Amino acid sequence: MSDPGSVPSPEQDAALAPVITHALQRQVFVCTSKSCAANGSEAVLEAFKAQLIEAGVLYTKRNPDGEVQCLQCGSVGFCAIGPAVLVYPEGIWYAHVTVADVPEIIEHHLKGGVPVERLVRKRTGA
Amino acid sequence: MSDPGSVPSPEQDAALAPVITHALQRQVFVCTSKSCAANGSEAVLEAFKAQLIEAGVLYTKRNPDGEVQCLQCGSVGFCAIGPAVLVYPEGIWYAHVTVADVPEIIEHHLKGGVPVERLVRKRTGA
Numbered sequence: 453m454s455d456p457g458s459v460p461s462p463e464q465d466a467a468l469a470p471v472i473t474h475a476l477q478r479q480v481f482v483c484t485s486k487s488c489a490a491n492g493s494e495a496v497l498e499a500f501k502a503q504l505i506e507a508g509v510l511y512t513k514r515n516p517d518g519e520v521q522c523l524q525c526g527s528v529g530f531c532a533i534g535p536a537v538l539v540y541p542e543g544i545w546y547a548h549v550t551v552a553d554v555p556e557i558i559e560h561h562l563k564g565g566v567p568v569e570r571l572v573r574k575r576t577g578a
Numbered sequence: 579m580s581d582p583g584s585v586p587s588p589e590q591d592a593a594l595a596p597v598i599t600h601a602l603q604r605q606v607f608v609c610t611s612k613s614c615a616a617n618g619s620e621a622v623l624e625a626f627k628a629q630l631i632e633a634g635v636l637y638t639k640r641n642p643d644g645e646v647q648c649l650q651c652g653s654v655g656f657c658a659i660g661p662a663v664l665v666y667p668e669g670i671w672y673a674h675v676t677v678a679d680v681p682e683i684i685e686h687h688l689k690g691g692v693p694v695e696r697l698v699r700k701r702t703g704a
Binding site (some may be wrong): 459465466472481483515521524526530533539541543549570571 | 585588591593596597598602605607637640651654655656658666671674687700702
């Protein structure tokens with residue numbers, strides 16, 4: 453266990469990490485591990501980022517009001533059915549996501565709140 | 579949009595990705611982007627994996643009954659206060675996590691269900 457005195461306070465941290473007090477609505481994780489990457493997941497990640505930037509909703513240092521964070525992640529066990537994309541806090545796990553599916557996921561799910569059911573393969577929401 | 583006929587059915591996918599039907603309890607994301615990595619996050623990730631394996635709860639191909647998945651992820655905006663560790667489905671964001679904190683997070687949070695409050699800096703649970 454760390455010495456509690458060695459950890460900055462939540463208030464000190466909030467000044468250094470604005471995301472703490474920001475009302476982030478969703479996180480989109482795109483698996484970029486071996487199998488997903490071999491099936492084009494890097495392009496899926498870039499498509500999400502580019503289209504979320506265009507829509508003005510990607511959270512970045514330049515756009516700290518963005519409601520959606522988009523990041524890569526390691527393998528979630530969808531190696532044979534990737535690319536895998538997970539959306540939290542709902543805990544929606546998508547499989548077989550291609551660049552062509554990105555606009556639909558953004559429009560229906562990230563903006564409209566309705567998951568794209570034909571690609572949903574698991575749910576782990578709270 | 580993909581041709582719906584080109585995507586395998588959920589049943590076909592479940593045969594290829596056993597995690598789909600597995601009752602996964604939690605996902606632990608450890609940020610391994612630049613700033614967190616420079617502050618030791620790779621060692622934090624390895625400590626989580628090793629100790630979760632030892633406890634018999636890490637989900638892997640070899641241990642498909644494991645209740646906890648542990649994976650790396652990209653930057654979550656905690657660059658100045660990392661290493662960052664996120665636990666879903668609760669949506670608990672930890673900052674300043676060191677290898678020394680890993681046993682406490684496993685024992686209290688992942689096994690006991692009680693977050694380690696002194697390191698919690700954000701909540702995005704559903």
